[in-house]
Amino acid sequence: MRTEVDRVGLVLGLSCYLLWGAFPLYFRLLDRAGAVEIVAHRAAWSLGFCLLLLAVTRGWRQVADVVRTPGTLGTLALAAALVAVNWLVYVYGVNTGRTIDAALGYFVNPLVTTVLAVVVLGERLRPAQWAATGIGAAAVVVIAVGYGRLPWISLALAVSFGLYGLAKNRAGRTVGALAGLTVETAVLFPVAVGYLLVLAAAGGGTFGAGGADRAAHMLLLVAAGPLTAVPLLLFGAAARRLPLSVVGMLQYLTPVLQLVVGVALFHEPMPPERWAGFALVWLAIAVLTADGWRQAYRRGPGRPGVADGAA
Numbered sequence: 001m002r003t004e005v006d007r008v009g010l011v012l013g014l015s016c017y018l019l020w021g022a023f024p025l026y027f028r029l030l031d032r033a034g035a036v037e038i039v040a041h042r043a044a045w046s047l048g049f050c051l052l053l054l055a056v057t058r059g060w061r062q063v064a065d066v067v068r069t070p071g072t073l074g075t076l077a078l079a080a081a082l083v084a085v086n087w088l089v090y091v092y093g094v095n096t097g098r099t100i101d102a103a104l105g106y107f108v109n110p111l112v113t114t115v116l117a118v119v120v121l122g123e124r125l126r127p128a129q130w131a132a133t134g135i136g137a138a139a140v141v142v143i144a145v146g147y148g149r150l151p152w153i154s155l156a157l158a159v160s161f162g163l164y165g166l167a168k169n170r171a172g173r174t175v176g177a178l179a180g181l182t183v184e185t186a187v188l189f190p191v192a193v194g195y196l197l198v199l200a201a202a203g204g205g206t207f208g209a210g211g212a213d214r215a216a217h218m219l220l221l222v223a224a225g226p227l228t229a230v231p232l233l234l235f236g237a238a239a240r241r242l243p244l245s246v247v248g249m250l251q252y253l254t255p256v257l258q259l260v261v262g263v264a265l266f267h268e269p270m271p272p273e274r275w276a277g278f279a280l281v282w283l284a285i286a287v288l289t290a291d292g293w294r295q296a297y298r299r300g301p302g303r304p305g306v307a308d309g310a311a
Contacts, residue, residue, distance in 0.1 A: 006241040006242060008241060009237070009238050009240075009241025009242040010238075010242065012235075012237045012238035012241065013234070013235070013239075013247060013250045014250065014253070015231075016231045016234035016235040016238060017231075017250050017251060017254045018257065019227070019231040020231050020254040021253055021254040021256070021257025021261075023090075023094075023258075024094045024102070024258055024261045025265070026220075026227060027090075027091050027094045027095055029220055030095075030217070030220055030221065031095045032206055032217070033206040033207075033221070035088055035091040035092040036088065037195075037206065037207075038091050038095075038224070039084060039087045039091060039192075040191075040192035040193075041192070041207065041221045041222075042087060042224040042225075042228055043084065043185050043188035043189060043191075043192040044185075044192045044193055044196065044225075045221070045222050045223075045224050045225030045228075046181065046185045046224065046225045047182065047185035047189050048225055049228075050178060050182040050185060050225075051182065053178055053229065053233075054178065054182060057178070059178055059179060062174075062175070062176060062179040063183060066180075066183050067183070072172065072175065075167055075170050075171045076167070076175070076180060076184055076187070077183075077184075077187045078167050079164055079167035079171065079180075079184055080183075080184035080185070081187075082161075082164040083184060084188055085156070086157060086160040086161050089153055089156045089157055089160065090102055090105075090157060093105075093153040093157070097266065097268055098153055098268070099258055099259075099261055099266055099268060100258075100263065100268050100274070101151055101153040101154045102153060102154070103255040103258035103262060104143070104154040104277070104281065105151075105154035105155070105156070105158045105161075105255075106161070106254055107252070107255045107281045108136060108139075108140070108154060108281060109158045109162055110248075110288060111132060111133055111136035111158075111281075111284055111285075111288070112158040112159055112161075113162045113165060113166075114132070114133055114288070115133060115162075116162050116163070126291060126295075128287055128288070128290070128291035129288065129291060131284075131287055132285070133284070135280055135281075135287065136280070136281060136284040138280055139277045139279075139280035139281045139284065140155070140277070142276050142277045142280060143273060143276075143277035145273070146271065146272075146273025146276070147273070147274075168180065177232045177233055177235065177236035178229070178232075178233060206221075207221055238250075248289065248292060252285065
């Protein structure tokens, strides 16, 4: 039975993943600031933007419910730590000329999620999922041998985001994207602002520093708030309108765009061993996706729910 894809949901989903895919261009504009400073601004201004949205939408009740539930609050605090690690590694990778490594991390992420399902949740994998995981592991070996080192940025991004998704799943589907991000950034806010104050006191902060483009740089740092929250809200809206299989396919737009930016715009090197590793990852994704479509076809035209995510 054929299910028509919601056009509005498709536009929302495409917008979300296109924005995430274009993030390297934004972070390169901030490269005068260090990765830690950028992430601190991202956490601080994201909270401000979320509070503004909560005031407009009157969504305080869900945040209050989370605060009154110690288990959910603790899980979201763990999620906040994981997403901070993910943001930090990602910004560091982009601004040190390793955008392609970041793209590889998000290609590998579904495979890491599959492994976490076995190790943490005790799920049993189907043969195709085992095959995809094995191919993905071979890809990491190929790249590591070719470079003489592990692609640690790729692995750190894949693992941190996989664990973040697991934590969000444990928090429950009742915690929406806006409420979840508000709590997570509220957890990060004291550390972020404390770091920025210490940095400013030491004369090392770039926010408000002199220079001909001072105002533009300050606005770009403030824009980290809406640029973090808007794609998440688009994702949350799209996930409620689209089948899980369609969302799963759309998610690869982000690393594809990151790869294009890294190769075509940033001119990062792409030697044969890296192409070989990416080819193996794409093969693993193809196996995983085909297996997912086959299982969805067997179940019929149902629309399983999708947990909120972030990037």
